[in-house]
Every structure is written in C-alpha cells, then in structure tokens.
C-alpha cells in the first residue's frame with residue numbers, strides 16, 4: 001500500500017466528472033488499498049479517487065466508529081430527501097470549513113470490491129453527509145458549491161465574525177449553474 005499525494009482545489013481533476021469503473025481488476029484493487037491508506041494517514045472520513053488525481057468513480061468511507069472502510073465503486077445516489085445545514089471541510093481544501101446544505105436522507109447504490117451491488121440508506125448523521133460529499137466529488141462538485149451562502153466559508157482558527165478570505169472563491173471556477 002502506498003500513500004498517494006492529494007491534489008488541491010483548484011486542481012482540474014476535482015472539478016470534472018469521474019468515469020465509471022468497467023472492470024474491477026488488480027489496478028482497481030491497488031487503487032482502493034492506496035486510497036484507504038491515504039484516507040487513514042490524512043485522518044479523513046472519506047476519500048474520492050479524484051482527490052488523489054485519479055478520475056475514476058471510486059470512493060472509500062470510514063467513520064470514526066467503523067471498524068472497516070466501506071468501498072464504493074460506481075456509486076449513484078438513488079434518493080436525497082429533506083434538508084439540513086452542516087459544517088463541512090475537505091482534504092482538498094485545507095484550512096477551511098463551510099456551512100453547507102445537505103439532505104436528511106440519502107440512499108446510495110454502489111458496487112463493492114467483490115463486484116456485488118449493495119445499497120446504503122443513511123438518515124441524518126455523518127454517514128449521509130459523507131455519502132453526499134463523496135458522490136459530489138465523483139461528479140466534480142466541491143462542498144464550496146453547496147455553501148448556504150457565499151459568506152459561510154471560514155478559515156479554520158478564525159472567528160465566525162471575520163469575513164473569509166476570498167482568494168479561494170475567486171480561484172475556484174463556477175462549474176455548475
């Protein structure tokens with residue numbers, strides 16, 4: 001297993017839709033092992049392949065309470081329902097946190113590393129948020145596009161009253177209408 005270097009916004013791989021995996025072969029197995037290793041080293045709860053510069057539809061998730069990582073190959077969101085606001089950060093946008101709009105209920109369908117299809121139904125909580133965050137990544141969407149308002153992006157260690165540095169927002173292209 002190898003820890004792979006992360007890519008950071010505004011790297012173009014982060015803002016492009018990733019491609020579906022056609023064959024779960026040895027190179028995909030290696031990619032997944034590296035992603036899990038990288039997620040652990042970076043203390044992330046999830047990682048999408050394009051965060052290490054690989055434009056494939058693969059994500060891994062491991063919440064603090066999970067003993068094993070969950071591997072999602074070709075994940076698709078089947079249902080999003082309800083609305084809530086959460087504070088979110090991203091390994092690809094270090095030093096920032098933002099208030100984002102997320103769903104209450106999120107159902108996702110994916111293939112596991114064994115090639116078998118499975119579904120995850122998450123209601124509220126961190127899992128629903130991470131499922132949306134990672135599937136967004138694979139669709140080329142960063143959380144800063146889901147901000148409750150443009151002002152609700154904060155530099156970590158800054159007080160909420162202080163305005164965010166706007167350099168990040170101006171560097172990040174607007175990709176979705």
Ligand SMILES: [Zn+2]
Nearest residue numbers: 089090091092
């Ligand atoms: Zn992220």
